[in-house]
Amino acid sequence: xxxxxxxxxxxxxxxxxxxxxxxxxxxxxxxxxxxxxxxxxxxxxxxxxxxxxxxxxxxxxxxxxxxxxxxxxxxxxxxxxxxxxxxxxxxxxxxxxxxxxxxxxxxxxxxxxxxxxxxxxxxxxxxxxxxxxxxxxxxxxxxxxxxxxxxxxxxxxxxxxxxxxxxxxxxxxxxxxxxxxxxxxxxxxxxxxxxxxxxxxxxxxxxxxxxxxxxxxxxxxxxxxxxxxxxxxxxxxxxxxxxxxxxxxxxxxxxxxxxxxxxxxxxxxxxxxxxxxxxxxxxxxxxxxxxxxxxxxxxxxxxxxxxxxxxxxxxxxxxxxxxxxxxxxxxxxxxxxxxxxxxxxxxxxxxxxxxxxxxxxxxxxxxxxxxxxxxxxxxxxxxxxxxxxxxxxxxxxxxxxxxxxxxxxxxxxxxxxxxxxxxxxxxxxxxxxxxxxxxxxxxxxxxxxxxxxxxxxxxxxxxxxxxxxxxxxxxxxxxxxxxxxxxxxxxxxxxxxxxxxxxxxxxxxxxxxxxxxxxxxxxxxxxxxxxxxxxxxxxxxxxxxxxxxxxxxxxxxxxxxxxxxxxxxxxxxxxxxxxxxxxxxxxxxxxxxxxxxxxxxxxxxxxxxxxxxxxxxxxxxxxxxxxxxxxxxxxxxxxxxxxxxxxxxxxxxxxxxxxxxxxxxxxxxxxxxxxxxxxxxxxxxxxxxxxxxxxxxxxxxxxxxxxxxxxxxxxxxxxxxxxxxxxxxxxxxxxxxxxxxxxxxxxxxxxxxxxxxxxxxxxxxx
Numbered sequence: 001x002x003x004x005x006x007x008x009x010x011x012x013x014x015x016x017x018x019x020x021x022x023x024x025x026x027x028x029x030x031x032x033x034x035x036x037x038x039x040x041x042x043x044x045x046x047x048x049x050x051x052x053x054x055x056x057x058x059x060x061x062x063x064x065x066x067x068x069x070x071x072x073x074x075x076x077x078x079x080x081x082x083x084x085x086x087x088x089x090x091x092x093x094x095x096x097x098x099x100x101x102x103x104x105x106x107x108x109x110x111x112x113x114x115x116x117x118x119x120x121x122x123x124x125x126x127x128x129x130x131x132x133x134x135x136x137x138x139x140x141x142x143x144x145x146x147x148x149x150x151x152x153x154x155x156x157x158x159x160x161x162x163x164x165x166x167x168x169x170x171x172x173x174x175x176x177x178x179x180x181x182x183x184x185x186x187x188x189x190x191x192x193x194x195x196x197x198x199x200x201x202x203x204x205x206x207x208x209x210x211x212x213x214x215x216x217x218x219x220x221x222x223x224x225x226x227x228x229x230x231x232x233x234x235x236x237x238x239x240x241x242x243x244x245x246x247x248x249x250x251x252x253x254x255x256x257x258x259x260x261x262x263x264x265x266x267x268x269x270x271x272x273x274x275x276x277x278x279x280x281x282x283x284x285x286x287x288x289x290x291x292x293x294x295x296x297x298x299x300x301x302x303x304x305x306x307x308x309x310x311x312x313x314x315x316x317x318x319x320x321x322x323x324x325x326x327x328x329x330x331x332x333x334x335x336x337x338x339x340x341x342x343x344x345x346x347x348x349x350x351x352x353x354x355x356x357x358x359x360x361x362x363x364x365x366x367x368x369x370x371x372x373x374x375x376x377x378x379x380x381x382x383x384x385x386x387x388x389x390x391x392x393x394x395x396x397x398x399x400x401x402x403x404x405x406x407x408x409x410x411x412x413x414x415x416x417x418x419x420x421x422x423x424x425x426x427x428x429x430x431x432x433x434x435x436x437x438x439x440x441x442x443x444x445x446x447x448x449x450x451x452x453x454x455x456x457x458x459x460x461x462x463x464x465x466x467x468x469x470x471x472x473x474x475x476x477x478x479x480x481x482x483x484x485x486x487x488x489x490x491x492x493x494x495x496x497x498x499x500x501x502x503x504x505x506x507x508x509x510x511x512x513x514x515x516x517x518x519x520x521x522x523x524x525x526x527x528x529x530x531x532x533x534x535x536x537x538x539x540x541x542x543x544x545x546x547x548x549x550x551x552x553x554x555x556x557x558x559x560x561x562x563x564x565x566x567x568x569x570x571x572x573x574x575x576x577x578x579x580x581x582x583x584x585x586x587x588x589x590x591x592x593x594x595x596x597x598x599x600x601x602x603x604x605x606x607x608x609x610x611x612x613x614x615x616x617x618x619x620x621x622x623x624x625x626x627x628x629x630x631x632x633x634x635x636x637x638x639x640x641x642x643x644x645x646x647x648x649x650x651x652x653x654x655x656x657x658x659x660x661x662x663x664x665x666x667x668x669x670x671x672x673x674x675x676x677x678x679x680x681x682x683x684x685x686x687x688x689x690x691x692x693x694x695x696x697x698x699x700x701x702x703x704x705x706x707x708x709x710x711x712x713x714x715x716x717x718x719x720x721x722x723x724x725x726x727x728x729x730x731x732x733x734x735x736x737x738x739x740x741x742x743x744x745x746x747x748x749x750x751x752x753x754x755x756x757x758x759x760x761x762x763x764x765x766x
Contacts (some may be wrong), residue, residue, distance in 0.1 A: 041373075042332050042364035043316055043729040050309035051349045052734060053755050054245050056302045057693070058236045058253075058286070059619035060294045062229040065201045066647050066658045067092055068220050071187050074099045075215045077578065080224060081401045082639040083609070083670055084205045092205075092224045093197040096215070100192045104185060105557070111181045113550040118174050120543045124536060125167055131532045132160055138525040145518060203228040206620045206639050212405040212601055222647075222658045227620055229296045233265060234288065235619075236302055239281030239645055240267070250305035253288055256697025257384045257760060259310070262286040262302065271648045274655040280646035297621030297637060299695050301736075303755065307347060314352035315359065316732075319367040320345070330366040331359070338366065350717065351732040369730050371709060374721040374765045376728070380705050382762040384697045387753055391692035393612045401604045403583070406574050408597040412436040414587045415571060419600070421582050429576045431600050434593070436572050446559045450552065457548045464541050471534050478527040482520055489516040580604050607677065609638065609670050612690070618667045626669065626676075627689040634672040635690075700751040705764045706735065723763040733757030 074096035080086060139156055142148035207225035209217065217223060234253065236243065245251070252259040265285040267275070275282055286302065294300065319329045320343075328342045343358025359365070416433040419425060492513045495501065501509070580602035587599055618624065622637040647658045671677075701720065710716050718735055721728040736753030758764075 040332075040338075040366055041369060041729060042724075042727070043319065043367050043731065044724060045313060045315055045355060045359045045361050045363045045365055047311050047361060048314055048352065049250075049305060049756055050312050050314070050347045050352065050354055051305050051307055054248070054304040054306075055736065055755055056236050056238055056245075056304075058234050058300045058302050059622070060232055060292070060296050060298045060300060061235040061285075061619060062203065062227040062296045062621065063201075063231040063233070064206070064647060065199075065203065065226045065228070066222050066649070067197045067200065067224040067226065068222055068658055069093075069095065069191060069197065069217065070219060071100075071103075071184075071191055072216065072218050073191060075209075075211065075217055075223070078208050078211065078223065078402065080205045080208065081606070082205050082208060082668060085203070086199045086205060086226060087202045088199050090199045091196045092199055092226075095191055095195055095197075097192055097195050100188055102561075104188045104192065106554075107181055107185045107188065109550060109554065111178065111185065113546065114174070114177060114181065116546045117543060120539050120546070121170070121174075124539045127532055127536055127539070128163065131529065132163065134525065134528055134532070136160070138529075141521060141525075197223065199226055201226060201228055204620075204638070208402075210403060212403045212603075214405060214407060220656065220658055227296075229621060232292075232294075232296060234262065234286040234300060234302065236284035236286060238284050240272070240275065240284055241281045243284045245304040248304040248306050249308040250303075250310055251286075252303055253286070253292070254301040254303050254698075254755075255292060255294070257699065258697075259303070260292065261289040263289065267648060268650065268655075270655050271650060274657065275646065275648050278646075278657060280648065280657055280659060282648040283645040295621060295623075297619045297623065299619075299622075299693050301695060301698075301753075301755075309347045309354060312346070313355040313359065313361055315343075315355055315365050316352055316367050317348065317350075318369060319365045320353060329359070332364040332366065350715070364724075367730070371707065371719075371730060374728050376765050378704075378766050379723065380702060380764045380766075382699055382701070382754075382758050382760055382764065384760060385700055387695040387698040387700045387751070388691055389693040390689055392687055392689045401606045401609075402578075402580070403601060403603045404578055404580060405598055406431065406600045406602075408434060408593045408595055408599055409572070410436050410442075410595050412572075412593055414589050414591045414593060414599075417585060417587070417589055419582050419585070421585055423582045425576045425580060425582060425602060427576055427578050431574050431576055431582075432587075433571055433573045434599075442562045443559065446555055446562060450555050450559070453548065453551050453555065457544065460544050461541070464537060464544075468534065468537055471530050471537065475527055475530045475534065478523050478530065482523045482527065485516050485520045485523065489513065489520065492516060574599065576602065578602070606670075609668050610676075611668055612688075624669060624690050626671070628676065628686060633676050635669045636672075637667055638670045639668040695753070699754040699758055699760070701733075701735075701754055701758070701764065703750040703752060705766050706733070706752060720758070721765045722758075723765050728765050731757055 076094045076096045078093050080090075080092055086092065136156060139148055139153055143150075143153060203226040205224060206227040207222065209221070209223045246264060251264070252261050254260075263286065265287055267282060271282075274280075292300075315329055320327050322328070326342045327345045328340055330338045331341045333339055341358060344356040346354030346356045348354065412434045414432065415435045418430045418432065425431070492509055496506065496509050496513065581604065582600060583603040584601045585599075586601070587593060587597070593599070612618075618637045620637055620639065624635050624637055626633045626635045644660050646660055649656060705720055706718055707720070708716055708718050717732055719730050719732045722731045733754050734756040736755055
């Protein structure tokens with residue numbers, strides 16, 4: 001296709017000689033300025049899109065509403081099943097409020113302890129400030145007495161600055177801790193007060209969390225997704241980070257042979273920033289410029305061009321040439337003669353160049369080609385049709401409407417199992433009895449912790465009492481020394497006031513007076529500092545007492561809860577928390593088990609839903625005829641493995657997200673005809689055939705009408721032969737097989753979707 005211009009001209013020249021020799025001497029020979037072919041082939045000037053399309057397969061989707069808790073909780077019950085229709089405000093999920101109350105009590109206890117300790121810390125800080133001032137005053141005195149220098153003063157100032165900086169940091173940490181605890185308590189109280197999750201919007205339940213994996217759920221973990229099938233948009237089946245065509249000039253949906261412009265539904269800047277920080281990838285969404293007569297779940301082709309040259313008049317690159325005047329082609333006139341025609345060329349792609357002016361649609365233009373002409377053995381008329389891709393799957397079985405898993409709370413040995421698989425059980429029925437290794441051990445351990453705490457507190461009090469007695473004794477002795485030194489000072493002062501002393505005696509008495517005053521000052525500072533130490537010790541004792549009380553309270557609560565977990569003999573019987581059928585028993589009597597070991601699972605089964613064990617994604621709402629044993633059954637996807645994208649949304653002005661559900665391994669199909677379930681046993685395995693993908697209104701061509709060629713640079717192109725009267729011309733096409741849309745695997749000959757190059761009514765030959 002992409003032959004060099006020189007090669008093309010030589011070929012045309014040789015062909016022209018043969019063409020001219022075939023003319024009689026009496027006929028007028030047109031004056032040609034360039035050579036033409038001996039077996040000339042002509043292609044009409046036609047309309048098509050310039051450039052190669054980029055294609056994504058999408059689905060019509062309903063708007064999802066995610067339901068989750070803002071705190072980690074244990075789930076008591078999920079009240080809905082997939083396929084249910086719910087109204088706004090319906091109760092979807094109930095939390096285990098006992099565990100929430102326990103968390104609130106613990107958080108309140110921590111908050112109360114934190115506030116009490118902070119109150120004491122403030123008093124200690126105020127006392128430290130007074131002590132620092134006194135130490136500074138003492139240091140200034142020592143400096144005046146010549147026993148301290150500027151370096152010592154500066155060191156004290158730095159110590160004071162560090163003290164204040166540390167206190168400021170401690171205050172900030174305290175405020176932060178209080179704020180976080182209060183937020184935690186508020187959120188837990190919200191969960192407790194509501195106790196339930198209610199439907200945010202009316203719609204159909206398209207996902208519920210599989211509770212067989214355990215009842216504990218994390219913050220923001222999807223428990224139920226409700227889909228509003230009336231609020232529809234186009235999901236592109238590609239995540240935002242992988243989407244490359246946002247800035248393409250032309251974007252449309254291809255529906256029933258018609259191009260309908262689409263506009264991307266942008267996420268807010270905050271949502272995009274949030275998704276990048278969280279490393280989550282939401283799905284790309286579009287809205288059509290007009291109403292689409294399509295239902296939720298249907299597949300749709302989304303086409304993107306990097307320019308806006310849609311439905312442009314074109315000629316093939318294998319038709320035009322250039323000279324010093326411009327770009328030209330040879331046009332076949334009605335009388336069969338050739339006319340050299342200059343035209344204005346515009347944008348081009350791999351195969352065609354745009355005609356801006358100079359040529360009319362339908363005019364036949366000479367083109368060069370090296371492919372073998374078709375034998376005209378068969379024809380195929382282009383029309384729109386339903387394009388199907390079939391698939392098969394194994395592992396179909398009844399799906400759980402609801403499920404519940406029972407796990408071991410600690411290490412132990414299975415003592416007795418009261419149920420068998422497929423048994424029906426009612427709420428409160430005994431399921432299994434466990435001999436818990438650590439029940440008595442836990443009690444002993446907690447009791448030992450209580451003893452240890454009491455001993456530690458007693459030791460603290462004894463040490464504190466000793467320190468208190470020692471410091472108090474030091475203060476008393478210091479005060480006695482001060483009293484004695486003051487008495488001696490008064491005596492010296494009286495002697496200095498006497499006139500009956502010599503000058504040498506006066507000098508000696510003055511020195512003794514100065515020494516006594518210095519000693520009194522030094523002792524006074526020491527006593528005052530010791531008194532502050534004594535007061536600080538009182539604060540420490542108060543703080544330790546409150547810590548002791550809080551610790552004992554927490555340990556005693558744990559002890560009470562631990563004693564509740566068994567009947568006092570070291571055995572624990574697990575009872576059914578809801579009605580159901582025993583779907584599996586994971587242990588045998590006598591088994592040694594670890595904490596978290598799954599013991600028993602109960603389920604309630606649908607009677608009209610099957611699970612397809614395949615990784616092929618299917619969108620909710622997709623009508624999916626199912627073929628089994630040569631009989632076709634009407635069915636619809638009611639839940640599936642299409643939740644591979646994160647949900648990013650804004651609620652009450654705050655951006656939130658839920659990550660893809662990791663427990664979706666299959667998709668679920670609801671059958672209209674329950675006769676299907678008459679086949680074989682309840683837990684059956686089979687192989688079924690179904691529509692993997694169905695696209696309405698597509699142009700699809702059998703594979704034996706599509707041909708391939710390679711250009712000199714190794715690029716591969718596909719083309720067809722289009723009938724024009726009694727002749728055929730070569731026309732390049734872009735097929736869906738190149739765009740990973742796939743091919744039919746049914747009994748018909750393989751067909752490929754044509755994305756560009758053909759129109760309804762074209763007739764192909766091979």
